[in-house]
Amino acid sequence: MGTLTVWKFDSAGGAEDALHLLSRLQKEQLIRVNDAAYVTWPQDRKKPKTKDLGKLTGAGALGGSFWGFLFGLIFFVPLLGMAVGAAVGALSGSMAHAGIDEDFVREVRKQVVPGTSALFVVSSDAVEDKVLGPFKETGASLITTNLSTEQEERLREAFADTTEPQHA
Template identity: 80%
Template sequence: MATLTVWKFDSADGAENALGLLSELQKEQLIKISDAAYVYWPDDRKKPKTRELGKLTGAGVLGGTFWGFLFGLIFFVPLLGMAVGAAVGALAGSMAHAGIDEDFIHTIRQQVTPGTSALFVVSSEAVVDRVLEQFKETGASLITTNLSAEQETRLREAFGETHEEPLRA
């Protein structure tokens, strides 16, 4: 089963600094990364900046549309008002059916604030104890949502992206 994992760091550069660790964990076959992106929010900015990690994951299975929409829902839609919020309601509903619900979005929105960062990873085949141990040493805190195969398919359908190979091990 694929898992969407969000690691929150108490510094704006924490997520970027953890990329080496994530890459090392993948080389050691302790986790299989299917897609990833991160958000960093410098103290002096009104909104966070985002970056996809194609260099770590290749093309990624979910793609830029997914990450852009997810980050928009979490960080930007609340700032844009009800009219825009209503316009994205159908896609947001698709995400809720895909395991990314309002509680998940609210939790991330509350925790990722100016001066922090977060690493978003879609993975499988994780040796959970070893991965958790390594990330906890960085001071990261963990928020996770497990995605079933059905939820993963719904996510792909919601964003019009198809892939030959499923995330499953």
């Protein structure tokens, strides 16, 4: 599957705005985008708008049904009730091997709220130091990734806010 990374933006349009950056990084061969999608959630909407980015990635490695299922699991299943939720929960067990488990769903659901957006990227062959800097400049924050714990920690450290005052 590649690496699934979810970036949160503190504005409803942030993820969509970051698509130009992602496209540029791919053209520069600094990352291979296997598939991508984004969620935008304007402050005045009851539910988010989702978009599969097959046009950015060609045919898309995972396709719209994957993104539809994932976004349904994260944003819409809680609204459907426990009976449907249990059935979907059984299906989602197969996604856990890719790092998409209950913790992933819970974390994304907690952070992507009205007034925010998120960019979901399945990638490979990323030149980390050349990709992280430009993403950090967008104000994005890492919600979650299926990288190893050590790899994720390095990624989080790279995105740590270095402007915070040190407490004595």
